[in-house]
Amino acid sequence: MATLTQTIKHRRISEVSPARRLFMGIVELIIGILIYVLFAARLAPELLTTFNMTPGGIDVGQLADWVVPSRLTLTIFAIVCVGIGAYQIVKGFGRATNGMVGLCGLLLIFGFLIWQASGKTLNLSGMLSSAVLLAVPITLAAFAGILAERSGTINIAIEGMMLMSCMFAALIGSLTKSAVLGLLGGVLSAVALAMLHAVLCIKYKINQVVSGTVINIFSAGMTAFISQKFLQKYQTLNNPPMFTRIPVPLLSRIPFIGPILFNQNVFVYMMFLILIILQVALFSTRWGLRLRSVGEHPKAADTLGIDVIRTRYVGMLLSGVVAGIAGAFFTLGSVGRFDEGMTAGKGFIGLAAMIFGNWYPFGALGAGLLFGFADAIGSKLSLLGSAIPPQFMGMAPYLITMIVLAGFIGKGQAPAAEGKPYEKE
Amino acid sequence: MAPILELRGITKQFPGVLANDHIDLVLHKGEILALLGENGAGKSTLMNILYGLYQPDEGEILINGEVVKINSPTDAISRGIGMVHQHFMLIPVFTVTENVMLGDESVKAGGFLDRPKAAQRIQEISSSYKLEVNPSDYVRDLPVGVQQRVEIIKLLYRNAEILIFDEPTAVLTPQEADELFNIMRSLVAQGKSIIFITHKLREVLAIANRVVVIRRGKVVGETTPDKADKNSLAAMMVGREVNLVVKKKETTPGDVVCSISNLVVADKFQNVVVDDVSLEIRAGEILGVAGVQGNGQTELVEAITGLTKIAEGKITLLGKDISRATPRQITELGTAHVPEDRQADGLVLPFSVAENLVLCSYYLAPFSKGVILQYDTIFKNAEKLIADFDIRTPNPLTPVGSLSGGNQQKVIIARELSRPIQFLVASQPTRGLDVGSIEYIHKRIEQKREEGCAVLLVSPELDEIMELSDRIAVMYRGKILAVVPNKGVSKEYIGLLMAGVVPEEPMQLSEETEIEATL
Numbered sequence: 001m002a003t004l005t006q007t008i009k010h011r012r013i014s015e016v017s018p019a020r021r022l023f024m025g026i027v028e029l030i031i032g033i034l035i036y037v038l039f040a041a042r043l044a045p046e047l048l049t050t051f052n053m054t055p056g057g058i059d060v061g062q063l064a065d066w067v068v069p070s071r072l073t074l075t076i077f078a079i080v081c082v083g084i085g086a087y088q089i090v091k092g093f094g095r096a097t098n099g100m101v102g103l104c105g106l107l108l109i110f111g112f113l114i115w116q117a118s119g120k121t122l123n124l125s126g127m128l129s130s131a132v133l134l135a136v137p138i139t140l141a142a143f144a145g146i147l148a149e150r151s152g153t154i155n156i157a158i159e160g161m162m163l164m165s166c167m168f169a170a171l172i173g174s175l176t177k178s179a180v181l182g183l184l185g186g187v188l189s190a191v192a193l194a195m196l197h198a199v200l201c202i203k204y205k206i207n208q209v210v211s212g213t214v215i216n217i218f219s220a221g222m223t224a225f226i227s228q229k230f231l232q233k234y235q236t237l238n239n240p241p242m243f244t245r246i247p248v249p250l251l252s253r254i255p256f257i258g259p260i261l262f263n264q265n266v267f268v269y270m271m272f273l274i275l276i277i278l279q280v281a282l283f284s285t286r287w288g289l290r291l292r293s294v295g296e297h298p299k300a301a302d303t304l305g306i307d308v309i310r311t312r313y314v315g316m317l318l319s320g321v322v323a324g325i326a327g328a329f330f331t332l333g334s335v336g337r338f339d340e341g342m343t344a345g346k347g348f349i350g351l352a353a354m355i356f357g358n359w360y361p362f363g364a365l366g367a368g369l370l371f372g373f374a375d376a377i378g379s380k381l382s383l384l385g386s387a388i389p390p391q392f393m394g395m396a397p398y399l400i401t402m403i404v405l406a407g408f409i410g411k412g413q414a415p416a417a418e419g420k421p422y423e424k425e
Numbered sequence: 426m427a428p429i430l431e432l433r434g435i436t437k438q439f440p441g442v443l444a445n446d447h448i449d450l451v452l453h454k455g456e457i458l459a460l461l462g463e464n465g466a467g468k469s470t471l472m473n474i475l476y477g478l479y480q481p482d483e484g485e486i487l488i489n490g491e492v493v494k495i496n497s498p499t500d501a502i503s504r505g506i507g508m509v510h511q512h513f514m515l516i517p518v519f520t521v522t523e524n525v526m527l528g529d530e531s532v533k534a535g536g537f538l539d540r541p542k543a544a545q546r547i548q549e550i551s552s553s554y555k556l557e558v559n560p561s562d563y564v565r566d567l568p569v570g571v572q573q574r575v576e577i578i579k580l581l582y583r584n585a586e587i588l589i590f591d592e593p594t595a596v597l598t599p600q601e602a603d604e605l606f607n608i609m610r611s612l613v614a615q616g617k618s619i620i621f622i623t624h625k626l627r628e629v630l631a632i633a634n635r636v637v638v639i640r641r642g643k644v645v646g647e648t649t650p651d652k653a654d655k656n657s658l659a660a661m662m663v664g665r666e667v668n669l670v671v672k673k674k675e676t677t678p679g680d681v682v683c684s685i686s687n688l689v690v691a692d693k694f695q696n697v698v699v700d701d702v703s704l705e706i707r708a709g710e711i712l713g714v715a716g717v718q719g720n721g722q723t724e725l726v727e728a729i730t731g732l733t734k735i736a737e738g739k740i741t742l743l744g745k746d747i748s749r750a751t752p753r754q755i756t757e758l759g760t761a762h763v764p765e766d767r768q769a770d771g772l773v774l775p776f777s778v779a780e781n782l783v784l785c786s787y788y789l790a791p792f793s794k795g796v797i798l799q800y801d802t803i804f805k806n807a808e809k810l811i812a813d814f815d816i817r818t819p820n821p822l823t824p825v826g827s828l829s830g831g832n833q834q835k836v837i838i839a840r841e842l843s844r845p846i847q848f849l850v851a852s853q854p855t856r857g858l859d860v861g862s863i864e865y866i867h868k869r870i871e872q873k874r875e876e877g878c879a880v881l882l883v884s885p886e887l888d889e890i891m892e893l894s895d896r897i898a899v900m901y902r903g904k905i906l907a908v909v910p911n912k913g914v915s916k917e918y919i920g921l922l923m924a925g926v927v928p929e930e931p932m933q934l935s936e937e938t939e940i941e942a943t944l
């Protein structure tokens with residue numbers, strides 16, 4: 001009798017619908033043409049672009065400068081994109097469609113850099129190094145999001161938690177003259193907000209987006225108030241010690257990537273540490289299995305004797321811890337003082353990175369690095385004296401966020417029960 | 426020897442309802458006890474009390490003669506009670522192993538999961554109870570029948586002695602149901618005890634050792650299958666004699682009203698869910714679409730009523746191409762739609778009964794003049810329909826969400842059937858209703874057929890299809906496997922088709938000539 005219940009896969013209309021195939025092909029063609037018309041055609045053939053490889057702060061593991069003929073390289077890029085686009089329209093790449101669009105996008109960005117830096121020098125290593133640093137708050141915010149949403153609660157308050165932690169880290173760091181205590185204070189303030197969010201969402205079953213928004217507004221107001229009243233008036237309260245760069249022995253000597261990844265401050269290492277802990281804990285431990293079950297099907301978890309409410313509290317509080325670290329990064333790992341609204345929406349971009357990364361820690365890291373890279377290009381180009389106003393470059397990461405969230409990448413697999421409060425019947 | 430389980434005087438009061446009224450129940454070791462009752466009779470409440478999901482207001486539970494307190498599912502599990510829920514408690518994105526061990530995980534030092542060990546345990550259970558399953562499969566890829574096996578393995582993994590099955594056959598084909606009965610027999614043969622909750626008489630007679638009937642929260646009778654038959658059980662369950670067979674008048678099918686050719690519908694992931702379907706529905710006939718839930722029936726109905734886009738193919742209604750028409754255009758052509766989910770798609774729950782009764786005609790005279798609604802006419806219309814269709818509501822202004830399921834469905838039926846229609850699409854019109862309402866709705870549908878309306882009836886309840894239809898189309902994995910006349914076709918034949926097996930002989934003739942009722 002067992003043979004009656006065989007599994008038959010559904011036929012699919014096609015991997016990629018014809019309209020999407022055509023659209024993607026046209027996008028790729030346009031990218032190719034843009035690279036040629038905007039960049040290649042406007043350069044003299046003899047110009048060279050020099051990529052400098054000084055990551056800064058360390059002089060081991062350095063590579064020689066990388067010199068390319070600007071126009072020739074750009075023309076090749078353009079031809080590659082047009083070729084990909086043509087193949088996409090005629091035959092289609094099937095499963096590799098998104099990857100190919102991504103490749104063309106990468107060539108566009110790289111081509112843009114070559115064009116901007118033609119006849120000049122661009123510090124590629126330095127740019128990547130700062131990209132990693134800029135990725136830290138975004139990636140940590142994404143991890144905070146994963147912890148909350150994998151357990152079934154939407155945490156849109158990450159931005160507010162980060163801002164609060166940012167301010168308290170500066171304040172307590174300044175008072176105690178200790179970066180470590182500052183970090184601890186920041187984390188505690190974020191956890192307090194997480195507790196508030198958890199009580200509102202899990203116990204009182206308030207709409208989770210409303211609760212998150214309220215916390216964000218509260219944080220913005222509260223930090224602005226304390227900042228104006230105290231931090232700006234008494235500068236000794238806004239002068240915390242910072243975490244400095246610590247090169248990792250051996251690893252920092254790896255050519256090219258060594259100085260970029262392993263000569264950073266402790267926040268970068270914490271990001272990698274949390275990445276590994278999160279990955280292992282979520283997918284290889286009893287704790288992670290239970291946490292995920294609560295985010296997917298709380299009733300099933302409940303019938304098996306798992307305490308849904310408690311598990312969700314734990315997820316949210318841990319989310320607060322990670323958001324707190326992300327917030328403290330600004331004052332203790334990057335700037336060294338607190339300014340109003342200094343998290344500048346990084347918590348929200350972190351949520352975008354979480355969705356982009358499909359609620360997986362490694363995916364979130366990848367997305368975070370991408371957003372960080374976009375940020376880094378923005379700041380580098382204003383230094384190069386680009387014709388494009390720096391404000392436009394500053395918009396780039398947000399534009400990328402919008403394009404990504406608009407479903408260019410396709411819908412991911414969100415935890416099935418996220419955003420739904422659990423009610424026992 | 427004391428019975429393995431005894432319930433004494435269990436009482437549970439919900440706001441407005443006495444769900445369980447001093448229920449006494451005894452389960453002996455190694456027996457299958459059927460708990461029979463209509464929807465809302467209090468069977469599920471009783472079992473949820475036993476499983477620790479609810480607390481009883483009064484009464485006690487005894488296991489092996491000992492009074493126990495069950496405060497949570499954890500308590501129930503530790504006392505050896507396990508439950509296969511009507512809606513499976515499985516996590517689609519987890520593997521079989523992860524689903525089974527969740528809450529009782531095999532771990533290595535430090536809390537790390539030991540998946541191979543749990544998988545091995547599952548293999549052992551699977552082979553000793555003949556519950557074939559692959560531990561590393563993801564649950565979302567498994568057919569329902571196998572998912573149910575995973576649920577059973579979950580109980581056995583926790584060494585359950587008392588197994589509760591809550592309406593386990595609702596999602597199964599007749600063959601899968603038989604397969605489940607074999608599993609249940611082998612479970613009791615190995616010393617387990619089973620409580621089987623159902624409202625289907627055929628199943629009670631097929632599998633139970635003993636039957637307890639519950640009506641309105643009370644135990645109203647106890648019997649054994651050899652002393653009972655369908656009619657006596659139905660009478661016990663409903664509290665009055667029930668006419669199990671609807672008398673059908675002979676009609677001659679007229680012209681083709683709706684014709685569907687080579688219809689293909691895809692879901693949002695571009696999976697084909699309705700696959701090259703061609704059907705014709707004629708005036709004065711009921712075409713029943715049989716099939717286990719989730720085989721594309723929902724999408725077929727949505728395509729016909731204009732609620733979803735079609736990928737390929739053509740639908741014609743009364744000579745007009747409606748493949749790209751809007752739902753309103755299709756309604757105005759003379760189509761009535763009784764949707765599968767009455768609360769989500771059929772009604773606006775916070776709106777009043779009167780407003781819900783004009784949802785598809787409010788913008789037309791006499792219900793509106795220009796942009797102004799004419800509430801006088803709307804209320805008059807409501808009062809007439811409430812009387813005609815016997816809708817039990819305090820008044821026309823009552824929000825429809827506060828009516829019972831049967832009366833909600835009557836509001837939809839009244840709205841749809843009171844218009845001049847030529848085509849009725851009824852999707853699971855009696856889902857979750859009591860026998861009285863089922864009888865009533867069947868009569869109304871039958872009446873429309875006699876008036877010369879073409880009817881497309883979609884239902885996963887094979888009995889309902891066989892009772893009402895003139896012709897039966899069987900849907901499996903999006904395809905129509907066969908369209909057969911109802912006369913002389915056996916339930917087994919349709920059942921095989923529902924499981925995707927096309928029998929070699931053209932048609933097996935039915936041994937029973939009487940058609941079974943939907944109970």
